[in-house]
Amino acid sequence: MRDKNLIRSKTLRGGIETLGEAPVVILCRPQMAENVGTAARAMLNFGIYELRLVAPGFGWPNAKALMAASGANEVLNRMEIFPDLPSALHDIHTLYATTARGRDLHKPVLPADTVAEAAHAAIAEGHRVGFLFGAERTGLENDEIALADAILTIPVNPYFPSLNLAQAVLLTSYEWHRRRPKEPIAPAPDRTLPAAKADVHRLHEALMVELDQVDFFKTPERRRTFALTIETMLERRGFTTSEIHLFRGILKELTTARRDKETGNREAGA
Structure with missing residues (x-):
């Protein structure tokens, strides 16, 4: 029964x-x-x-x-x-x-x-x-x-x-x-959901692209090792969706500033 x-x-x-x-x-x-x-x-x-x-x-x-x-x-x-x-x-x-x-x-x-x-x-x-x-x-x-x-x-x-x-x-x-509870587990009154895994992964991919642009990893082996380390770090942090958006915005601004500076340096040397 x-x-x-x-x-x-x-x-x-x-x-x-x-x-x-x-x-x-x-x-x-x-x-x-x-x-x-x-x-x-x-x-x-x-x-x-x-x-x-x-x-x-x-x-x-x-x-x-x-x-x-x-x-x-x-x-x-x-x-x-x-x-x-x-x-x-x-x-x-x-x-x-x-x-x-x-x-x-x-x-x-x-x-x-x-x-x-x-x-x-x-x-x-x-x-x-x-x-x-x-x-x-x-x-x-x-x-x-x-x-x-x-x-x-x-x-x-x-x-x-x-x-x-x-x-x-x-x-x-x-x-x-x-282990299904016989009674529903009462949720905490203030619930903030973490970001979906796909959003965290996209942040990781965007960060890797920019690090590649400045030759951060130096060698393919270092890239493989650091890629796993960085993704594990991001996952452990438990970002919320709004924090992911903020991080992506910061990354975009830093990238734009770097590219503008590189363009300006090339034009000044022309």
Whole structure:
């Protein structure tokens, strides 16, 4: 018998009845359609409905995915496909990246149960939360993880930490569902949403362009290293949308001033 306290459903677009707001599952560069279908099935088992694919290695619609979903068609029917990760994060405020490998990106590493509790609290504050999963063979790249607020880990046998994509989605979704509060979490009275991940990434790209213009990095290797460091710094700051706009405005003014000075120097020397 279902707990009536959990049946606080509301209708989303498409007429889907849900248990309330839930995270977005984002599969980055999935290679096998069957894995997408089984991931959708795992999501629906635990009340998560929104699925996004980034640069999948197969065409869509796909019969293999539909068969593997075993009836979770409503998740696949609402699924969105994006060409790159930043565009898939256009409305995501808080992002957790799943990986079993240690990373030197100076990000918090949290177990799935801790992430689930934090995600519930973030959604209560009005955040759009994303759970990010990498490609089946290679997982997530460092520049993809750099966009996340924290790394989500699933405690498994350290001598064999390999999980397939659907298993990772299922365990993460299970922890989310298991910690679903029986009563809604009361939001703080003064809520300021952080900027969407895509906005932070665009700021990073604009900053990198200007640093390239003044040959800040000197070598390609230094550029790769510093690019990750800078993006991690920006993500850690937790900018609001207005702060991102201010930062972009400052960057634009500095760039214009530099270019005007360079033009003036060239004309004076002519």
